[in-house]
Amino acid sequence: MKKSLNITWLGEQRYVGVNPSGQQLLIDNSPTKIGVSPMDALLGALATCTAVDIVDIMAKKRTPLSTYRIEVEGERAETHPKRYTHITVRHIASGPGVTAEALGKAAHLSHEKYCSVAASLNAEIHVEAVLEDAAVSS
Template sequence: MNVTWLGEHRFVGVNPSGQQLLIDNSPTKIGVSPMDALLGALATCTAVDVVDIMAKRRTPLTSYRIEVEGERAETHPKRYTHITVRHIAGGSGVMLDALTKAVHLSHEKYCSVAASLNAEMSVEAVVEESAVPS
């Protein structure tokens, strides 16, 4: 990835395929901050794994979102010290134990972003009530 300064605290990253990512830590934010981008990378990295694992188990998801929050140190470099990741999913036949297994497999074995972070993590799986079969 190549990163180019756009002025203020705004940068654009371009990967070898040409996709762009706007990182913005300026007062007039029009992009995400570097730390928000890190949380987003963690969430999407694990999400890809969970979607694939659930599909392989023949219980594909029809709804899915990840809520991710980070607590930061008060002193520089103000890194994340604790990150909470909540996977909320639904679909026909999706059971909590299978979703929990998929989430833990991703966080503990497959997600390279999670493996790269030096922060304590809490991970939770929730099956949406409206999506639970009756």
């Protein structure tokens, strides 16, 4: 399966990518930053790739999430190309009937089997799942 994105330089260090459907992605490494940097976009791609899987997995288990957020942190090498060497992805969620164990299993399943972004990275990825207090209600 081929995917494509056309990138246009907007001046300074600002670029817009447009896919064949017309959706746009603003990447900005300029001093004025109105978009995200390329490396922030990579962390965001990893987080949202796994999020799509986890929301779907939890819904299929009949324990849909009421709240969900991802905190992602990356450590970069000191020398060029300064790639991410370690990334921590923390999945924080709540919902009626959602357990820490089920959330953790969904997170690991996504990272180990389904997330193509995770599979494409040459970094050690640490996955955490945190159940918020709100999840134990109802």
